[in-house]
Amino acid sequence: MNVAKDFKLFDQSDRMLGGVNVLLIYPPVRLTQQPLYPPFGLLSIASVLEKAGAKVEILDLNIRRLTFSELKVELAGRTFDVMGTGGMATVYYYMKLLAEYFKKEYPQVPIIAGGTACSGSPAVVAERTKFDVTVLGEGEPVIIDVIHALLNKSSLSEVPGIIYKDKSGNLIRTAERPRMANLEELPFPAYHLVDMDKYIANSNIYKIKKNKVSEARITALNLDRTKANRPIMIFSKRGCPFGCNFCYRNFGRKVVGMSVQHTLDHMAFLEKKYNTINFIFGDEIFNVDRNWVMEFCEAIISEKRNYILNVGNGLRANLVDQEMMLKMKEAGFCSVAVGIESFYEPTLKDMLKGQSTEVIAQAVKVIKSSGFHLSSAQFLFGYPSDGPESMAINVRMCKELGLKNAGFSIPCPYPGTLLYEKALKEGYLHDEEGWLMELADKDISDRIINMSGKPDKELKKLIWEAEDEIKLFFIRKDFPILGSALTILQKIGRKMNVSSFDVLKGIKDNGKNLLLHGRLPGRMLKSGSANHIHIRDEALDLLKNWESGTDLVNHRIN
Ligand code: B12
Numbered sequence: 001m002n003v004a005k006d007f008k009l010f011d012q013s014d015r016m017l018g019g020v021n022v023l024l025i026y027p028p029v030r031l032t033q034q035p036l037y038p039p040f041g042l043l044s045i046a047s048v049l050e051k052a053g054a055k056v057e058i059l060d061l062n063i064r065r066l067t068f069s070e071l072k073v074e075l076a077g078r079t080f081d082v083m084g085t086g087g088m089a090t091v092y093y094y095m096k097l098l099a100e101y102f103k104k105e106y107p108q109v110p111i112i113a114g115g116t117a118c119s120g121s122p123a124v125v126a127e128r129t130k131f132d133v134t135v136l137g138e139g140e141p142v143i144i145d146v147i148h149a150l151l152n153k154s155s156l157s158e159v160p161g162i163i164y165k166d167k168s169g170n171l172i173r174t175a176e177r178p179r180m181a182n183l184e185e186l187p188f189p190a191y192h193l194v195d196m197d198k199y200i201a202n203s204n205i206y207k208i209k210k211n212k213v214s215e216a217r218i219t220a221l222n223l224d225r226t227k228a229n230r231p232i233m234i235f236s237k238r239g240c241p242f243g244c245n246f247c248y249r250n251f252g253r254k255v256v257g258m259s260v261q262h263t264l265d266h267m268a269f270l271e272k273k274y275n276t277i278n279f280i281f282g283d284e285i286f287n288v289d290r291n292w293v294m295e296f297c298e299a300i301i302s303e304k305r306n307y308i309l310n311v312g313n314g315l316r317a318n319l320v321d322q323e324m325m326l327k328m329k330e331a332g333f334c335s336v337a338v339g340i341e342s343f344y345e346p347t348l349k350d351m352l353k354g355q356s357t358e359v360i361a362q363a364v365k366v367i368k369s370s371g372f373h374l375s376s377a378q379f380l381f382g383y384p385s386d387g388p389e390s391m392a393i394n395v396r397m398c399k400e401l402g403l404k405n406a407g408f409s410i411p412c413p414y415p416g417t418l419l420y421e422k423a424l425k426e427g428y429l430h431d432e433e434g435w436l437m438e439l440a441d442k443d444i445s446d447r448i449i450n451m452s453g454k455p456d457k458e459l460k461k462l463i464w465e466a467e468d469e470i471k472l473f474f475i476r477k478d479f480p481i482l483g484s485a486l487t488i489l490q491k492i493g494r495k496m497n498v499s500s501f502d503v504l505k506g507i508k509d510n511g512k513n514l515l516l517h518g519r520l521p522g523r524m525l526k527s528g529s530a531n532h533i534h535i536r537d538e539a540l541d542l543l544k545n546w547e548s549g550t551d552l553v554n555h556r557i558n
């Protein structure tokens, strides 16, 4: 395949978009919870479009949570020249519905799709939806050219990194596009186009009251509590060089980073505009470049930026060392996450994690001994090598390492991953669009597919028993009387084949819902309110009517 040359983003004065109205729509994400993070992808595209002179609006359905009929009213009588939407694989269903709707109501308006749904499942988005153009990978380098071509009806064939329909309806995939070499060319994301205050208010887990390490820093340095309680996610690089088979790398294996200075400037901008000193790094792997981390920490320290810093998405265990962690601590990092996944060697091999149990355990020890709050301990359980033996090892290690908040998810093959290829090969999945529909608004914790070769019941029992055991172990240590009472409950639960913690959580969630909304939810909630779940069902119902023949395979675990 041809590879197009890289080019300067704004070095294209003949293609400026003055006077063009662009509507970007962000689909709702996690309908049973409050909106958590703004659409960073759309915000970045929007900033590029604004710089090119376009008038951009983001209709943020993640915040607004409009039903489809409300959306119709919202858009009625409005005019725009182009519509774009995008997001994760879990919003494919919604993107498809939007495309159907726009082609019916606004047949003259060209529509563009982007995001990980498109890069992971390019053929499905291009063939099975009504989008005119499907953008693959980074959107910023092509968005101006795509819109320019669509509005001037010039050829899209010269725009690399897209799939489009030609006049006869044939799908054309253009030359592959290289990754952006210089991310500093990009303006800061167009935060002003969404309700950042609402998003900031919801970033609960990084709030200081939940975190003793942040709390201690605030007290020691007498930091402004209001600012410290306004966490914002930020990115300093794109890409990950590793090859875990469950992970979708939207930006590929090449890591392209921003300079320390650019990152500091971005933080200063956010501090001023959004009154915050609390930042969460969302990079695929924050510590992929040790020198960068050290330089960044030195700069933060020497400039006396008294921030609360967090690594939200994860540190790579084999790149963790004590010196770096202590420097991070000194710079104000309080809470970090690390990719654990499993402590069982054969499972680590199965998932192509590329690191050993020993390395992961050592990283956890170093992180803890350096004084960090470990924000989560996420495991994947359900590879063919998993069973009672691997779970026993995981549980023992969690107890030894003090991993109180261990959570086990069943590996989920998102399109574009090696695990997805395996699922196809082994006959677990056969219809990519059907699978995307099944993924609609689901979390990995929804446990919708079982590729372990073990019965669903056995797999789930191993998981809830382990989670109960780990929780109880630490409760007994910290609160012996409560621990003994819960141990009795656990024994009763086991006899009845249910998790006592799940039952307690169910009572708590349902009680909360009854108090707040005066009714019980139709299904057990993870958190938040049930008010918006109907949006997903409404969208799926509408889609079924629109396009019969969508082969919905059901992989729900019984
Ligand atoms: C923040 C985040 C979240 C946030 C929300 C994300 C958001 N704002 O939409 C939350 C916490 C809610 C979340 C949840 C989940 N996430 Co998430 N998340 C991320 C994370 C860390 C950053 C995403 C991001 O903002 N990147 C930065 C922006 C700039 O990149 P981008 O969104 O890809 O946008 C670029 C292009 O895609 C494109 N683009 C995007 N939109 C559009 C639109 C148009 C019109 C165009 C032209 C281009 C375009 O241009 C952008 C700029 O180059 C990534 C991992 C990572 N570090 O990338 C995972 C990631 C996106 N998540 C992923 C997954 C699997 C999930 C979950 C299913 C996991 C889970 N725990 O259950 C849930 C989904 C739950 C649900 N019910 O939908 C996968 C996506 C897999 C896939 N094929 O879609 C990723 C890639 C992680 C991974 N490696 O597996 N996530």
Ligand code: SF4
Pocket (backbone or CB within 6 Å): 240, 241, 242, 243, 244, 247, 248, 249, 284, 285, 314, 316, 339
């Ligand atoms: S899980 Fe982490 S280390 Fe593995 S490929 Fe994904 S981002 Fe990279």
